[in-house]
Amino acid sequence: MDLAERYRLNGTTPRIxxxxxxxxxxxxxxxxxxxxxxxxxxxxxxxxxxxxxxPARYDLALDLTRLSRVVRHRPANLTVRVEAGVRLxxxxxxxxxxxxxxxxDPPFGDRATIGGILATGLSGPLRARYxxxxxxxxxxxxxxxxxxxxxxxxxxxxxxxxxxxxxxFHGALGTLxxxxxxxxxxxxxxxxxxxxxxxxxxxxxxxxxxxxxxxxPGFPLAVEVLNARAWATxxxxxxxxxxxDVRIWVLVRAGGWPAPVERLGRDALAAxxxxxxxxxxxxxxxxxxxxxxxxxxVVPATEAEAALGVRLGLLPAQLAEGAAALEEAxxxxxxxxxxxxxxxxxxxxxxxxxxxxxxxEGVRSFALARGGHFTLLGGPEPVKRALxxxxxxxxxxxxxxxxxxxxxxxxxxxxxxxxxx
Amino acid sequence: MAIGPxxxxxKRQAVLRELLDAFGPRGVLWEDHHLLLYExxxxxxxxxxxxxxxxxxxxxxxxxxxxxRRYGLPIVVRGAGTxxxxxxxxxxxxxxxxxxxxxRILEIDPVNLRAVVQPGVVNIAVSQAAAxxxxxxxxDPSSQKACTIGGNIAExxxxxxxxxxxxxxxxxxxxEVVLPDGEVIETGGAPCDWPGYDLTGLIVxxxxxxxxxxxxxxxxxxxxxxxxxxxAVFDTVDQASEAVSAIIADGTIPGAIEMMxxxxxxxxxxxxxxxxxxxxxxxxxxxxxxLPEGLEDLVHHIARLCEHFDAREVRIATDPAERERLWSGxxxxxxxxxxxxxxxxxxxxxxxxxxxxxxxxxxQEIGRxxxxxxxxxxxxxxxxxxxxxxxxxxxxxxxxxALEAGAEIIRACIEAxxxxxxxxxxxxxxxxxxxxxxxPADLEAMARxxxxxxxxxxxxxxxxxxxTKMCLExxxxxxxxxxxxxxxxxxxxxxxxxxxxxx
Numbered sequence: 001m002d003l004a005e006r007y008r009l010n011g012t013t014p015r016i017x018x019x020x021x022x023x024x025x026x027x028x029x030x031x032x033x034x035x036x037x038x039x040x041x042x043x044x045x046x047x048x049x050x051x052x053x054x055p056a057r058y059d060l061a062l063d064l065t066r067l068s069r070v071v072r073h074r075p076a077n078l079t080v081r082v083e084a085g086v087r088l089x090x091x092x093x094x095x096x097x098x099x100x101x102x103x104x105d106p107p108f109g110d111r112a113t114i115g116g117i118l119a120t121g122l123s124g125p126l127r128a129r130y131x132x133x134x135x136x137x138x139x140x141x142x143x144x145x146x147x148x149x150x151x152x153x154x155x156x157x158x159x160x161x162x163x164x165x166x167x168x169f170h171g172a173l174g175t176l177x178x179x180x181x182x183x184x185x186x187x188x189x190x191x192x193x194x195x196x197x198x199x200x201x202x203x204x205x206x207x208x209x210x211x212x213x214x215x216x217p218g219f220p221l222a223v224e225v226l227n228a229r230a231w232a233t234x235x236x237x238x239x240x241x242x243x244x245d246v247r248i249w250v251l252v253r254a255g256g257w258p259a260p261v262e263r264l265g266r267d268a269l270a271a272x273x274x275x276x277x278x279x280x281x282x283x284x285x286x287x288x289x290x291x292x293x294x295x296x297x298v299v300p301a302t303e304a305e306a307a308l309g310v311r312l313g314l315l316p317a318q319l320a321e322g323a324a325a326l327e328e329a330x331x332x333x334x335x336x337x338x339x340x341x342x343x344x345x346x347x348x349x350x351x352x353x354x355x356x357x358x359x360x361e362g363v364r365s366f367a368l369a370r371g372g373h374f375t376l377l378g379g380p381e382p383v384k385r386a387l388x389x390x391x392x393x394x395x396x397x398x399x400x401x402x403x404x405x406x407x408x409x410x411x412x413x414x415x416x417x418x419x420x421x
Numbered sequence: 422m423a424i425g426p427x428x429x430x431x432k433r434q435a436v437l438r439e440l441l442d443a444f445g446p447r448g449v450l451w452e453d454h455h456l457l458l459y460e461x462x463x464x465x466x467x468x469x470x471x472x473x474x475x476x477x478x479x480x481x482x483x484x485x486x487x488x489x490r491r492y493g494l495p496i497v498v499r500g501a502g503t504x505x506x507x508x509x510x511x512x513x514x515x516x517x518x519x520x521x522x523x524x525r526i527l528e529i530d531p532v533n534l535r536a537v538v539q540p541g542v543v544n545i546a547v548s549q550a551a552a553x554x555x556x557x558x559x560x561d562p563s564s565q566k567a568c569t570i571g572g573n574i575a576e577x578x579x580x581x582x583x584x585x586x587x588x589x590x591x592x593x594x595x596x597e598v599v600l601p602d603g604e605v606i607e608t609g610g611a612p613c614d615w616p617g618y619d620l621t622g623l624i625v626x627x628x629x630x631x632x633x634x635x636x637x638x639x640x641x642x643x644x645x646x647x648x649x650x651x652x653a654v655f656d657t658v659d660q661a662s663e664a665v666s667a668i669i670a671d672g673t674i675p676g677a678i679e680m681m682x683x684x685x686x687x688x689x690x691x692x693x694x695x696x697x698x699x700x701x702x703x704x705x706x707x708x709x710x711x712l713p714e715g716l717e718d719l720v721h722h723i724a725r726l727c728e729h730f731d732a733r734e735v736r737i738a739t740d741p742a743e744r745e746r747l748w749s750g751x752x753x754x755x756x757x758x759x760x761x762x763x764x765x766x767x768x769x770x771x772x773x774x775x776x777x778x779x780x781x782x783x784x785q786e787i788g789r790x791x792x793x794x795x796x797x798x799x800x801x802x803x804x805x806x807x808x809x810x811x812x813x814x815x816x817x818x819x820x821x822x823a824l825e826a827g828a829e830i831i832r833a834c835i836e837a838x839x840x841x842x843x844x845x846x847x848x849x850x851x852x853x854x855x856x857x858x859x860x861p862a863d864l865e866a867m868a869r870x871x872x873x874x875x876x877x878x879x880x881x882x883x884x885x886x887x888x889t890k891m892c893l894e895x896x897x898x899x900x901x902x903x904x905x906x907x908x909x910x911x912x913x914x915x916x917x918x919x920x921x922x923x924x
Contacts, residue, residue: 167622187673
């Protein structure tokens with residue numbers, strides 16, 4: 001197969017592919033691109049290339065997956081520095097030997113690379129306890145559009161020297177620079193874990209549980225809320241509880257030393273007094289479940305023609321209303337999942353483009369009316385064009401445009417990806 | 422409005438007239454004997470502003486910014502003035518905006534764990550207001566009874582308990598910001614993960630160089646249900662720092678791990694009996710906190726780790742009074758240094774935690790070489806060092822040696838893979854040390870980021886980045902004037918050409 005085919009985006013293949021094996025080679029590829037006036041699309045595993053618009057011009061595919069070294073793990077400092085192409089799953093396998101982990105579980109985390117996870121800024125259920133990659137990232141090395149290598153932060157857990165560059169590049173979708181290395185603070189792996197599943201007839205019945213977990217000083221690892229359709233997807237391959245009139249499921253994951261884990265479970269059971277199902281899951285089932293949950297409700301780049309994926313940012317107490325807004329549109333099957341204590345909902349709908357657009361418009365209006373935000377994560381390009389990638393667009397966008405112009409003045413990094421930039 | 426007789430300076434009079442119109446006579450200071458009170462923070466550097474205003478609202482901040490823009494005045498924002506790196510010092514003169522009258526807590530949302538506050542709210546006031554709902558605001562800088570949220574945001578402040586809960590940036594969800602052209606923007610908000618570039622994350626810790634924060638959405642937390650404090654006594658700093666590394670590597674993250682060395686213990690115990698053994702080489706103060714279930718096992722586990730590294734004694738305090746007594750030494754440590762020397766210079770380096778033993782040895786060696794006593798009181802769990810270099814600021818030679826030793830300590834931290842500031846900020850104090858850590862390309866990228874917000878450099882000029890020739894020239898001309906005694910209580914004639922210095 002032609003190499004360029006592997007980097008096809010929205011029907012377009014790049015003119016050139018580079019697969020640097022070192023940070024310096026990656027920088028050199030960018031210098032070459034600058035000399036030649038090429039536009040650049042950085043690549044990790046490619047699983048989230050469907051985020052944003054496809055590039056307006058696509059000359060160079062810069063594949064970073066061969067930057068796959070763990071540069072430095074300091075076990076007694078609980079930090080690690082890695083190259084951008086390292087896969088999260090591989091990194092955590094290495095860290096496990098020291099009883100440590102980088103507690104991130106983004107969508108498709110089995111394939112995702114560190115650089116891709118940082119560029120997309122997508123989080124997973126574990127952020128209930130550990131925050132998102134934004135909170136764990138302590139240092140970053142970036143190749144700018146002209147190939148200049150810069151760094152910010154470091155390998156210390158507290159650092160206020162200079163601007164917080166890690167924050168700027170996290171979630172910027174590769175439009176400000178190409179992330180080539182990252183340093184993280186790590187956490188000890190929990191000594192023991194337990195997961196409980198709760199089934200409710202109505203979303204509002206689940207709120208006492210999710211809000212009790214939000215203010216629980218035992219800090220659950222994850223409090224994930226799923227609708228019945230999302231649950232059914234998991235049931236296809238996993239032995240999970242079931243009940244006919246359950247529409248909403250809440251998974252509570254606790255971890256740490258044994259006694260606090262049991263206490264958290266008792267408190268969760270007490271707060272779930274309206275639950276129709278309350279069950280502690282077997283350890284193996286729970287472990288398998290947590291590898292599957294983070295990708296539910298998310299549309300990977302390969303499925304973007306037939307489905308629409310959105311993310312809503314609400315307050316935790318607005319989740320029940322959010323659930324109602326998502327499932328209102330008749331005839332469109334919607335799969336959704338929410339970080340119950342964080343207030344983010346990932347939803348995926350399937351159907352004809354016009355129906356998807358109407359659904360997304362309704363969801364967007366709801367989010368804006370509640371003071372929240374709305375992002376189109378994946379789906380058919382015409383729907384993205386019609387709706388815009390995110391809302392609300394506030395005056396701060398002018399500052400974002402100026403940042404883009406300062407760091408990538410020729411607009412060659414992922415051009416058009418953000419729509420407004 | 423009549424503003425009394427004034428010396429020359431047409432521009433100065435015009436500025437004053439506009440400020441008085443916008444703020445009223447009680448909202449502006451312009452006489453030297455008043456300005457004198459705003460020429461310093463808690464650091465070494467000084468600089469006198471030309472005017473000080475006290476806005477009570479975002480609109481008034483915008484008005485001040487517009488006036489400053491019209492007349493080309495630099496703007497420096499100041500909260501409580503507890504900063505340790507000169508970030509709130511008007512060394513280039515200009516307009517100082519003091520936020521202490523913007524001290525309203527606008528909202529506490531006990532369900533979603535959010536607080537919306539103005540920038541002049543004192544850090545501890547947030548926790549006090551949240552306490553009614555069984556919540557608190559986690560970042561706890563040592564000055565938390567005085568310092569403001571706005572200052573915390575500017576400096577990305579830390580504190581002892583940031584080990585477990587993260588620093589200010591991990592607790593700020595959204596901001597309202599006034600840009601130097603007077604535009605007001607919102608960044609982030611009460612819902613998490615606002616789409617677009619993370620301007621909130623960039624502005625936190627930007628030391629007032631990107632925008633003026635006029636409102637902030639903070640994350641609140643449930644407090645731990647139980648806290649146990651351990652005091653572990655060691656014969657040597659080496660043993661104590663090995664124990665810190667071991668506790669971190671073991672995978673138990675306590676709420677806080679603080680260290681004090683022999684010199685610090687001596688000072689503390691001579692000021693106030695806290696029960697630290699005066700012959701100890703070092704003590705660790707460790708807060709183990711969380712749910713009461715299993716906490717005792719965890720405490721004994723950590724105690725055993727300390728004993729493994731030859732702690733000669735581990736005291737365990739569970740009742741609040743006894744815990745308070747153990748902590749009182751740590752909290753009063755900086756004040757107690759007065760027992761040992763007239764002045765101290767506090768450093769703020771940070772190192773990877775596995776480097777603590779080596780770096781602490783180097784600090785003692787640097788002290789010996791410069792003939793200076795250095796006490797250490799610091800956030801060991803974070804690797805955030807606070808060497809206190811003792812000197813006498815009346816002795817110029819001693820002062821010079823103290824500053825040189827401080828810079829050398831920072832170099833040692835950077836060589837060990839660390840950074841030049843963990844929580845105090847760069848400000849004026851460390852701006853010229855930035856090239857030790859950052860390449861010209863790194864600094865150029867930061868300059869471009871600054872230009873996207875603050876293209877004319879009007880906001881907090883000459884801070885955070887190596888001083889330019891213009892910064893130094895303006896400063897030396899203004900410094901001469903500050904040294905003059907203040908005789909006339911009315912406004913003096915500005916020095917020749919002063920207005921030309923306004924950018």
